[in-house]
Amino acid sequence: MTKSICILVLVALSGHAFSQSADEGAIKQIFDQALGRGKSYEMLYDLTTNIGARLSGSPGAAAAVEWSRHTMQGFDFDSVWLQPVMVPHWVRGQKEVGRILSKRVGTLPINVCALGGTIGTGPAGISAGVVEVKNFEELKSLGTKGVQGKIVFFNRPFDATKINTFEAYGGAVNQRGAGATEAAKYGAVAALVRSMGSNLEDYPHTGGMRYAATGTKIPALAVSTKHAELLSKLLKEDKDVQVYLENHSETLEDAPSFNVIGEIRGSEYPDEIIVVGGHLDSWALAQGAHDDGTGCVQSIEVLRLFKEMGFKPKRTIRAVMFMNEENGLRGGLKYAEMALQNKEKHIAAIESDRGGFTPRGFTMTAPKTAREKVKTWKPLLEPYGLTDFDQEGGGADIGPLEKQGVPVMEFLPDSQRYFDYHHTQEDTIDKVNKRELELGAGSMAALVYLIDKYGLK
Numbered sequence: 001m002t003k004s005i006c007i008l009v010l011v012a013l014s015g016h017a018f019s020q021s022a023d024e025g026a027i028k029q030i031f032d033q034a035l036g037r038g039k040s041y042e043m044l045y046d047l048t049t050n051i052g053a054r055l056s057g058s059p060g061a062a063a064a065v066e067w068s069r070h071t072m073q074g075f076d077f078d079s080v081w082l083q084p085v086m087v088p089h090w091v092r093g094q095k096e097v098g099r100i101l102s103k104r105v106g107t108l109p110i111n112v113c114a115l116g117g118t119i120g121t122g123p124a125g126i127s128a129g130v131v132e133v134k135n136f137e138e139l140k141s142l143g144t145k146g147v148q149g150k151i152v153f154f155n156r157p158f159d160a161t162k163i164n165t166f167e168a169y170g171g172a173v174n175q176r177g178a179g180a181t182e183a184a185k186y187g188a189v190a191a192l193v194r195s196m197g198s199n200l201e202d203y204p205h206t207g208g209m210r211y212a213a214t215g216t217k218i219p220a221l222a223v224s225t226k227h228a229e230l231l232s233k234l235l236k237e238d239k240d241v242q243v244y245l246e247n248h249s250e251t252l253e254d255a256p257s258f259n260v261i262g263e264i265r266g267s268e269y270p271d272e273i274i275v276v277g278g279h280l281d282s283w284a285l286a287q288g289a290h291d292d293g294t295g296c297v298q299s300i301e302v303l304r305l306f307k308e309m310g311f312k313p314k315r316t317i318r319a320v321m322f323m324n325e326e327n328g329l330r331g332g333l334k335y336a337e338m339a340l341q342n343k344e345k346h347i348a349a350i351e352s353d354r355g356g357f358t359p360r361g362f363t364m365t366a367p368k369t370a371r372e373k374v375k376t377w378k379p380l381l382e383p384y385g386l387t388d389f390d391q392e393g394g395g396a397d398i399g400p401l402e403k404q405g406v407p408v409m410e411f412l413p414d415s416q417r418y419f420d421y422h423h424t425q426e427d428t429i430d431k432v433n434k435r436e437l438e439l440g441a442g443s444m445a446a447l448v449y450l451i452d453k454y455g456l457k
Helices: 003-036 040-050 059-074 136-147 165-170 174-184 225-237 289-309 330-341 368-375 378-384 434-454
Strands: 079-091 097-102 106-109 112-114 126-133 151-154 190-194 220-223 242-246 250-264 269-279 315-322 345-351 359-365 408-413
Touching (some): 003 289, 003 378, 003 434, 040 289, 040 434, 059 079, 059 250, 059 289, 059 315, 079 330, 097 225, 126 190, 126 225, 151 174, 151 225, 174 190, 174 220, 190 225, 190 242, 250 330, 269 434, 289 315, 289 434, 345 434, 359 368, 359 434, 368 434, 378 434, 408 434
Parallel strands (some): 151 190, 190 220, 269 315, 269 345
Antiparallel strands (some): 097 106, 097 242, 112 220
């Protein structure tokens, strides 16, 4: 090797080392700020305790919109605005009632809740015999003869052998989403669905369901996992067991609402946008802390950290509080529609909607070149527990952007506890660990920093 070539190699290596060192320092500063002087938990406490449940179309959702706007304005972001969107307005109504009616054991109360989007039973409720199935194939095999006039009890539990609890959720959730429609085809009078939870619990889990465009609509409710086990046991002992269900849900006309958007303008490439976001709406059973208050405050915190550090990004960094992820995805669809209409150039979108637990990495749906580039940053991120970058996926609200060719990613925290709280009365601020939440905000900010500095091409 000639002397001149050696000099060039040494210069290149020293330049790489300097860049690596600079990035390590910047990322450490991000985490130092998030952990030592962070505002994410303070924001989450305010959102969950002073506003609480935020179902689309509700007064809580409207208050959360104003909270988001005022919060981001208070942090002096370059721009903060509301993006109008019409959302579904489903109302749960008064507390639901469920009872097992058995000649052998008498009347036993069971904990049930209406699934989002269901019709009501009417004030008289519904009493009927019960047929238990694990899947739609079993339902089909029973046919009209075995189902007509009965309540179909869908009792497929999570697969406990799945380490990824989101995979277990995916293996069970179709009975919640489509169970009522499928049961109605064979003359059922209601659908009762085992809650989408990984443990045996006394409280039920709500969640969205959908009716087919045509066909009969029947009420759909969830039952707690403990009471699902009880009902299943009694049905094996007594085929004449009946269940009484009562709920007063209804769907009103669509209501006006908003996505809430804040941004810091880029200093070199202001027309290139990196989005971070979470969904502002939540189900009405609790405070919506993990789902998805944590994602909202982590996204706001990314921009706030940059402002606090005096960091001036090359590209525009935008935080979006999406409305109506839970029962319609109208906010995500509207944001993508307006991005296309305004010919905006999004180079990446990152969502946080898996709870505020300990960071593990990020999922990605992106071109191979982008995926490989992110993986080259692992040595910078591994010291903060971010090691998993191999899973496919982006969040639901940024899914419409992915269809436009935007690389999408989702913050990936540890999943083991998420479905203890998901869509339940237990999703409250006391279930969120402050340090874990702040680590997640730092993780998102670190990834945004690297994308902003190096791009994804």
